[in-house]
Every structure is written in C-alpha cells, then in structure tokens.
Amino acid sequence: MAGNPSVVVFDIGNVLIQWDPRHLYRDIFDGDETLMESFLAEVCTPAWNLEQDRGRPWAEAVATLAAEFPDCAELIRAFDERWMEMVPDVVPGTPEILEELKERGVPVYAITNFSADKFVLSRERYPFLGGFDGIVVSGEVGLVKPDHAIFHRLFDGFGVRPSESLFIDDSEANIRAAAELGMHTHQFAGAARLRSELEKFAFL
Numbered sequence: 200m201a202g203n204p205s206v207v208v209f210d211i212g213n214v215l216i217q218w219d220p221r222h223l224y225r226d227i228f229d230g231d232e233t234l235m236e237s238f239l240a241e242v243c244t245p246a247w248n249l250e251q252d253r254g255r256p257w258a259e260a261v262a263t264l265a266a267e268f269p270d271c272a273e274l275i276r277a278f279d280e281r282w283m284e285m286v287p288d289v290v291p292g293t294p295e296i297l298e299e300l301k302e303r304g305v306p307v308y309a310i311t312n313f314s315a316d317k318f319v320l321s322r323e324r325y326p327f328l329g330g331f332d333g334i335v336v337s338g339e340v341g342l343v344k345p346d347h348a349i350f351h352r353l354f355d356g357f358g359v360r361p362s363e364s365l366f367i368d369d370s371e372a373n374i375r376a377a378a379e380l381g382m383h384t385h386q387f388a389g390a391a392r393l394r395s396e397l398e399k400f401a402f403l
Contacts, residue, residue: 203400204383206359207300209331210344210368211311214387215293216286216325220248223284227277242271243278251314254341282317283324292390294327296397305402306332308364310353314338333357344368345376365400367393 212218228235265272315338342349361381
C-alpha cells in the first residue's frame with residue numbers, strides 16, 4: 200500500500216490488556232486442563248461469549264446457558280461474576296507504546312470486541328483505556344469484528360480514513376477484514392515487533 204499511515208487504531212484484548220477465561224477457570228478446575236478445556240469448548244464457548252460482545256445482557260446470557268446446562272450453573276455464573284479474573288494484567292510494553300504515540304501527537308483510536316459493562320470495569324482498572332481520540336466498543340454498537348460494519352462506525356463516526364490508518368489486532372480474521380477495507384495492518388505478536396512496525400512508519 201502506497202504512503203505511510205498517520206493514524207493508529209488499536210484492538211484492546213490481548214493487545215493492550217490480557218484476556219483469557221483460562222486465567223479464571225484454571226483455578227476453578229484446580230489445574231485440570233482437560234476438564235477446563237472441555238467446559239470452554241462445550242459450555243462457555245467463544246461463540247456464546249461473542250454474543251455478549253455483540254450486546255446481549257449478561258443476565259440473559261447466563262440464565263439461558265444455565266438452563267441448558269443446569270449442572271454447570273455455578274461455573275457459568277463465574278464467567279460473569281468473576282470476569283475480571285480473566286484480565287490479570289496489561290500486555291507487557293504495549294500501554295507504554297500507546298502513551299508514546301499520544302505524547303508525539305499521533306491520533307489513536309480503538310475498535311474492540313467487548314461487552315459494554317465489562318469495558319466499563321476494565322477502563323476503571325486501566326485508566327489509559329479512556330485516553331483514545333475515539334473508540335468503538337462492539338457491545339455498545341451491536342456489531343463485532345470482523346464485520347466490516349464495525350470498522351465503518353470508526354470511519355464515519357470519527358472521520359478516520361482507512362488508507363491513512365494502521366490497524367493493530369491479534370486476530371487474523373480481523374486483520375484480513377481491515378485490509379479488505381484498505382487499512383494498513385499489523386497482526387500483533389508482542390510489543391517488540393509492534394514497536395519495529397511503528398518505527399518503520401515513523402510513528403516512533
């Protein structure tokens with residue numbers, strides 16, 4: 200793609216803050232990896248969780264799934280009630296990169312698959328999540344990546360031009376969608392590689 204981008208667009212989960220239900224359920228299942236993986240593959244699945252990212256209320260999600268798997272009701276409730284235990288810390292090095300970009304006057308935005316109420320909790324714990332020039336939270340708009348429509352919420356809502364933006368995400372599907380829309384892209388695999396990419400584009 201010709202030309203250097205002038206805007207940086209971040210994903211949040213596993214780019215700026217860590218998120219994995221295994222951080223919680225490894226403790227609940229007392230280290231039994233087989234039982235934990237079975238539960239996460241068959242009960243609290245990624246597809247089920249994605250609907251909360253799309254805006255489904257947690258109370259409805261938990262009640263519906265607990266009715267389907269009554270023997271797992273307590274485990275299902277933990278996904279909601281102990282959600283913050285799935286977020287043990289920031290991703291090392293990336294929040295510092297975000298701050299450097301802001302100090303240099305680079306416009307920084309975010310598009311994130313995140314339930315609306317859990318994003319509020321995360322922003323309280325990690326105040327830097329409130330420092331973007333604009334953010335599109337999937338749970339607030341009823342759309343999830345990699346749907347092109349959620350990217351257009353950023354473009355149309357904040358005047359971001361795809362060809363002038365660098366999109367950072369850990370998901371290959373999301374990266375592919377962004378590239379289809381004309382964005383520069385970087386599939387996140389650690390802060391060191393991201394820093395090199397940003398230096399290549401003269402952001403840092």
